[in-house]
Amino acid sequence: MEKIIEIRGLKKAFGKTQALSDVSFDVSKGEIVGFIGPNGSGKSTTIRILLGLIKADEGRASIFGQDVWDEAVDIHKRVAYVPGDVSLWPNLTGGEVIDLFLSMRGQKVDKQRKEELIKKFEFNPTKKCRSYSTGNRQKVALIAAFAADADVYIFDEPTAGLDPLQERIFQEQAREVQQRGASVLLSSHILSEVEQLCDTVAIIRQGEIVEAGSMNELRHLTRTQIVMKTNEKVPSLEEQDFAHDVSREKGEIIFQLDSDKMPEFLHFIAPYHVTKLESAPPKLEDLFMRHYESTKGGV
Amino acid sequence: MAQAFMQTARLFRFSIKKDWGKISLWLLGSAFFIFGGLFEIVQLFGGDPAERETLALVFQNPGMIALFGRALGEQNFTNGAIFTQVMTIMTFILTGIMSILLVVRNTRSEEEDGILELIQAQPVGRVAHTAAAILLLVTTNILVLIISVVILMALKDSSMMLEGVLLTGTIYATSGIFFGAVTLVTAQLSTNARGAMMLAFGVLGVSYIIRIIGDVSLSFLSWFSPMGLLYNTEPFVKNDWYPVFISLGTSLLLIALALFLKQKRDMGSGLLPDKEGERHASAVLKTPVGFALNLIKTPLIVWTVALIILGVTYGSVIGDLDSLLEGNEILNQIIAAEEGVSISQQFLAMILGVLAFISSIPALQFLYRLRTEEVKGRLNNVFAGTHSRYVILGTFFLLSVCVALVLQLLASLAFGGAAVAMDFNVEFIDVLLAAMAYVPAVYILIGMGTLFLGWLPKLTAIVWVYLVFIFINLYFGELFNFPDWLRNLSAFQYVPEIPVEEWSWPVALSLTGAALAFSAIGFIGYRKRDID
CATH class of the missing domain: 3.40.50.300 (P-loop containing nucleotide triphosphate hydrolases)
Structure with missing residues (x-):
């Protein structure tokens, strides 16, 4: 162009x-x-x-x-x-x-x-x-x-x-x-x-x-928020490279997924019987905040 | 380079459109000023050669020379020469101030406000906006030239030939263009309109002071003052044109410098660094009085200094006036002097009246500052705070009352001190009493101002008109035989003329009482009305 x-x-x-x-x-x-x-x-x-x-x-x-x-x-x-x-x-x-x-x-x-x-x-x-x-x-x-x-x-x-x-x-x-x-x-x-x-x-x-x-x-550079429910427990999620800020509440698992690692994640989660999976696309705000939070104090 | 001036003509036409109101007021004021001076000199004093000689003597007094300019044509003192000596420097200051304000208003002010940013984002040359202001400056001053030539020709005196008339108009305009050119440069130096204006007024003040030193003692110095230089053209006496060319040449260089700097520099920047401000408000600033004082700080200082200088000047002249005029029957008649009392003692009350008039300008200005704050919408924050409207109006009211009193006191101290030092035959206490006698009359003005603030805030300007009337009555009431009912409309008319008359408690108390009544009604209105 x-x-x-x-x-x-x-x-x-x-x-x-x-x-x-x-x-x-x-x-x-x-x-x-x-x-x-x-x-x-x-x-x-x-x-x-x-x-x-x-x-x-x-x-x-x-x-x-x-x-x-x-x-x-x-x-x-x-x-x-x-x-x-x-x-x-x-x-x-x-x-x-x-x-x-x-x-x-x-x-x-x-x-x-x-x-x-x-x-x-x-x-x-x-x-x-x-x-x-x-x-x-x-x-x-x-x-x-x-x-x-x-x-x-x-x-x-x-x-x-x-x-x-x-x-x-x-x-x-x-x-x-x-x-x-x-x-x-x-x-x-x-x-x-x-x-x-x-x-x-x-x-x-x-x-x-x-x-x-x-x-x-x-968007690829950033993370997607995932909210999911599974029948099986997913004990090793915290250890995966693509998952960040994992929290478990009322049977739901909420975490941040590296946006370009979606295939790896789906492959990993398949055996655990997913009953609910919501993914929110990364907002510009998240992207923006990530750049600013990483170097706080300088601004 | 041609690109840099792109659309100058359009911006110039536009600047006329947005500025013509202010410019016409200035031109009208200048016309009145020149007409008034000429009328007084030619029509009132110009009839008899003997009278002129007396005036010539008066104008050789060092105080007069310092105030107006070097004495001209002592051998053959003509109306033309008197006019030149009395009016030239004063008109220089007038056109100088007009041009400084015009240039700042059309250059740095618009840059500071961000208007220039919008203009400059259009296909407009980088210096076009400044070039348009230069055209406006030159046009306005050429109009001053034309107006003064027309007035001088209309009231022509046999001693005022065409060449002198043209030269007079030309030096008025040249002075305006010169100080405008100085301002064009200071507008490049400072990052804000206020700074640019202060620098330019500084140059104006310094060139006035250098001229005084030059005219009073070191005569070569007057060539180094822009005002002294143009004064040396001596219209109606020598008619020398070449200082005009030196002055115009210098202006041209200054204008070129300003355009060069404008072309090079970033928008919004200046060559002088900005001063860092305070991080926190001081304890004083947080009080209503401290806040109001802070708003008027700079003009208050300027007015104080100006009034003290004026007081000293009048004081040093009045003593001389007496010894010079003693026994001169012609002038005694003109002033309509009473037998047995010296002329200058009769002048005393009038001079203190003039000082009172001048100190009532800042007093009213500071009271009306409240209105300015309201119109600008800055008052909303204050009203939303914990101070009641009474407190806010009361603060500005009290400030105004104090300013009127203190300025009149300082001016009369300066006047009395100088007069006594020059062996003028007056009791110092009489000077103070004469000065204080005017204060209640000034309070009438403040009371009226408060009344308008409270009830008719859009018409506050009426009090200014009233003030102008007071001034005209003070100066010309006697001369033009104003009818009594008209003269009695002026609050100053009731003030006893000390030392010729006695201090009067009834007058002082009734004026103060009326002023208080006006103010009280004003406060009630201010409490009730909507805030704009």
Whole structure:
């Protein structure tokens, strides 16, 4: 697949703090990539470098094959961006600001598309920005972004101020632009949102990408939770390499199974007369927590 | 490089749209300021050469030179020369402040707020936003130029020829552009709007002080102050244009430096390091008074210093004024002096009235800080806490009452001290009494402010309008023969003019009583009303 965003070995320090120490990942055409990590892990720094707002100390980042710092103006003609914390001019109305952002792209404002989005997000564009709540200010940026006919959408925690209904509208719109062939980079710490939307994720910790790949690939790296009942006792389960955190309660056995060891497990368990077997797929949260718990204290 | 300026024109048009309100207010203010100064000099004092000579003597006083600028054209003292000496530096400060605020508002403030991030994510050149602010700065100052030329031509005096008029307008605009250019650089240095503003005001203050030293003693120094430099053009006296070019050239270099830094640096960063803040709130900060004081700390210091300087300046001038004007009949007539009392003693009450007027600005400002906090939504946290509304309003009210008293006291001490030191013929205690006589009148303003806070919080600005009326009445009421009913609307009108008049308990007590009544009603309203 054609790579739209390419990031290789980004490093960035602010004074003595090393914000990014090694960030590399790609976003392909028509892909929604989730970019996850806790506060202060370097998500926004990476995005600001991608937007040419700050300059990387080392490494290379390009969008459409163009350097993000040198050719920022050109790139931005085809990129739409929504930050997590939107602030606007207090004495202008939301509608005016949307039009301003759209007109800066050098495109004719698609009135119909704009009105459609305003209706979907249940937004009142005639009020002055000073009276908008956080969520409403965010809607201004979201409507301006989705109304633009961009090839890349970059979102930095875009739904922080939205209610669950509006969040769903956001997800709908993100899928719509994806189907049109646009690429989306979605930074978030709402893991359920990323799980629903994204095909691929990149996990960042202390300025370093610790995991990147498709959701399916990543699931293999993690563990599945198994709840089972057997007629026979299973005394040796604890000794198996693939089983972790085994607990026995009310005749049920609950444990974590290495996801790629499913065949070995089924083979092992066959003789014990399984009467109940539930397996819960690994959640992104488990995956995420595993990376963070393993190196606690450093964050 | 052309890419760096991409869409500057669009951002410039947009900045006019969002800023025109504030800019028109500044331009209107400047127009009034220049018109007022000109009117006073040309129409009120300019008729008779003998009067002008007297004025010339007044303006050779070191205090006046320090305040306004070097005495000009002592040989042939014309209206033009008087206008230049009195108005030039003051207008420099005015256009300087206007330009500093304009540049910070349109550059670092928007960067700090995160608005620039949204703009810069559009196909917009890296310095376009700053370039748009530069265009706005230059346009605004050219408007200042045009306005001042129009006013000067309209009220033209025979001593004010076209070249001098054009030069006057040009140096006003140049001063604005210069301090704007300085601010463009400080906006690159500091990471926040406040820091950028403070640095720029620092440059403004230092260049004023260097000019004072230059004009009073070491004359070469005035060339090193941006204000002194432009003052050396001496419109209507020498009409030298080349300082304008030096100043514009320097501004151009500063602008180039600012653009270079903007192009290179990361968004949100500055060249100066940020200071690390406190980890914990101190015990004082946790009390309502400590909290409120902390909010107004910096402006309080600035106002205190400014009022003390002003007090000393007035104090050192008033003694000279007396010895210079003694026996000068023409000026005695102008001031409508009473027989047997020295002119400067009659001036005393008026000067203390002006000081009281000025100290009521921060008093009202600090009271209204409560309203600002409310509008910004920060008060919700406070109300959700354990302090009642009475305590919260009471804290700001008491603070305002104390500020009014203490500032007036300090200003009058500075004034009286300087006056006595300059052998001015007045009892120190009289100065203090004259000053304190105004305090109850200032309390009327605070009372009205509290009343509006309690009942009509959206209309709090009316008290500011009232304050402006008080000022106009103080300065021009006598001159323009305002009708009595109008003059009596000003709370300051009732204050006895000590030492010419006697201290009056009935006046002091009734003003304070009225102020208390206003405040009490305000407190009741504040208790009952919705919080925005």
